Amino acid sequence: MFDLSQAAPRAAKLTVLSLGVALLATACGGPSAPSSTGTTSAAAGINCPAAGAGGGKTSQAPAPTGQIPASTTTTPTPLKLGSLLPTTGSLAFLGPPEIAGVNLGVKEVNAAGGVLGKPIEITHRDSGDTKTDTATQSVTALLGGGAQAIIGAASSAVSKTVINQITGSGVIQFSPANTSPDFTTWDDKGLYWRTAPSDVLQGKVLGNYMATCGAQTVGMIVLNDAYGTGLQKNVKAAFESAGGKVVAEELFNTGDTQFQAQVDKIVAAKPDAVALITFDEAKSIIPLLAAKGIKGSQMFLVDGNTSDYSKNFQPGTLKGAQGTIPGTFANEDFKKALLGIDPALKDFSYAGESYDAVNLIALAAEAAKSTKGTDIAAKLKDVSQGGEKCNTFAACVTLLRNGKDIDYDGQSGPVTFSDAGDPTEAYIGIYQYQDDNSYKPIKEEFGKL
Numbered sequence: 010m011f012d013l014s015q016a017a018p019r020a021a022k023l024t025v026l027s028l029g030v031a032l033l034a035t036a037c038g039g040p041s042a043p044s045s046t047g048t049t050s051a052a053a054g055i056n057c058p059a060a061g062a063g064g065g066k067t068s069q070a071p072a073p074t075g076q077i078p079a080s081t082t083t084t085p086t087p088l089k090l091g092s093l094l095p096t097t098g099s100l101a102f103l104g105p106p107e108i109a110g111v112n113l114g115v116k117e118v119n120a121a122g123g124v125l126g127k128p129i130e131i132t133h134r135d136s137g138d139t140k141t142d143t144a145t146q147s148v149t150a151l152l153g154g155g156a157q158a159i160i161g162a163a164s165s166a167v168s169k170t171v172i173n174q175i176t177g178s179g180v181i182q183f184s185p186a187n188t189s190p191d192f193t194t195w196d197d198k199g200l201y202w203r204t205a206p207s208d209v210l211q212g213k214v215l216g217n218y219m220a221t222c223g224a225q226t227v228g229m230i231v232l233n234d235a236y237g238t239g240l241q242k243n244v245k246a247a248f249e250s251a252g253g254k255v256v257a258e259e260l261f262n263t264g265d266t267q268f269q270a271q272v273d274k275i276v277a278a279k280p281d282a283v284a285l286i287t288f289d290e291a292k293s294i295i296p297l298l299a300a301k302g303i304k305g306s307q308m309f310l311v312d313g314n315t316s317d318y319s320k321n322f323q324p325g326t327l328k329g330a331q332g333t334i335p336g337t338f339a340n341e342d343f344k345k346a347l348l349g350i351d352p353a354l355k356d357f358s359y360a361g362e363s364y365d366a367v368n369l370i371a372l373a374a375e376a377a378k379s380t381k382g383t384d385i386a387a388k389l390k391d392v393s394q395g396g397e398k399c400n401t402f403a404a405c406v407t408l409l410r411n412g413k414d415i416d417y418d419g420q421s422g423p424v425t426f427s428d429a430g431d432p433t434e435a436y437i438g439i440y441q442y443q444d445d446n447s448y449k450p451i452k453e454e455f456g457k458l
Contacts, residue, residue: 176198181201189235422436
């Protein structure tokens with residue numbers, strides 16, 4: 010059993026988000042995209058940047074030199090992590106970078122001597138999607154194996170099916186990719202955490218970005234689940250606040266395979282831009298939009314579908330399309346380390362958030378001198394703020410074992426948690442598609458929640 014007497018519901022801790030975002034202060038540059046033809050109209054024109062610089066990352070503090078001090082406390086029970094990340098289902102493309110991020114984090118922690126004198130043990134299980142009960146079966150197996158923290162799921166809708174099962178067992182659920190605002194006020198006994206920011210932030214960035222790039226009207230095709238409708242709400246609010254108008258909103262359900270009706274209604278509304286808030290259903294939707302005359306430069310994607318489509322579409326299909334993904338751009342050293350774990354990686358989405366989840370859990374266990382889930386959770390906020398900056402497990406654990414307070418900043422950017430377990434500040438990366446339907450980073454927006 011575990012003691013919940015000190016854990017107040019999240020709803021009592023944080024019920025209102027205030028958002029301050031430094032957003033796109035100058036107009037987008039670059040050459041104007043040609044006006045759409047055929048059945049569509051781009052009255053305002055879409056004029057988004059072809060390239061740009063990332064901005065304002067937190068500086069990387071150097072690692073302490075010398076040998077890492079031995080832990081003064083050893084644990085009879087090693088830190089056992091489980092991962093609940095997608096290898097099947099509509100978000101399967103996110104599984105490889107997330108799993109690689111977890112494995113890289115575990116590798117580095119264990120190379121530095123492990124947690125409280127013992128190496129981390131990791132067990133991977135598939136989350137699937139909401140069309141199956143894969144996640145429930147996987148969580149049951151992970152809990153039965155003694156996991157004290159589970160990293161995942163990627164999908165907010167999947168997390169909703171297992172969060173009570175995990176946190177009700179006194180185990181931490183730590184998602185690298187959940188963005189639904191619903192988790193901010195979830196009664197999770199203080200055991201749900203995430204390194205991905207709420208979609209309040211991604212929605213604010215994307216809505217403002219479309220307006221700044223010249224769109225006056227937008228049509229939206231939206232997955233009807235916690236992720237899709239939550240992000241839709243925030244994109245719409247930001248776009249309309251910037252003076253734009255949402256002229257069509259078409260929903261579809263998980264498992265749907267036919268999207269012509271939604272596409273026809275969007276095209277009939279003649280929007281300047283189309284926002285696709287989907288998972289891999291985009292593979293079916295994008296060709297339908299292109300066939301109706303919607304150009305790549307009119308399409309705006311999100312983290313659920315910003316992926317490499319070089320093997321899926323004819324060249325030029327997505328040229329000029331934009332996509333947003335929470336987190337900083339993966340730097341070359343980090344990419345190289347991830348490729349050492351999985352040489353087949355093409356996407357790096359949420360790899361940094363997954364890597365950071367491992368490091369934060371490990372450091373909180375060191376700070377708590379315990380591998381018990383509830384003890385670790387009580388220290389996660391402490392290791393994310395207020396102390397000496399550090400950005401690797403080795404550097405941070407050296408400071409901890411020397412009696413110092415630490416402030417971990419990771420590969421996903423600065424990590425500072427609210428009482429609700431949400432990042433209070435984050436970057437949103439903006440990416441642009443090339444002629445071969447692959448994408449490259451063009452700029453980052455930093456915001457605070």
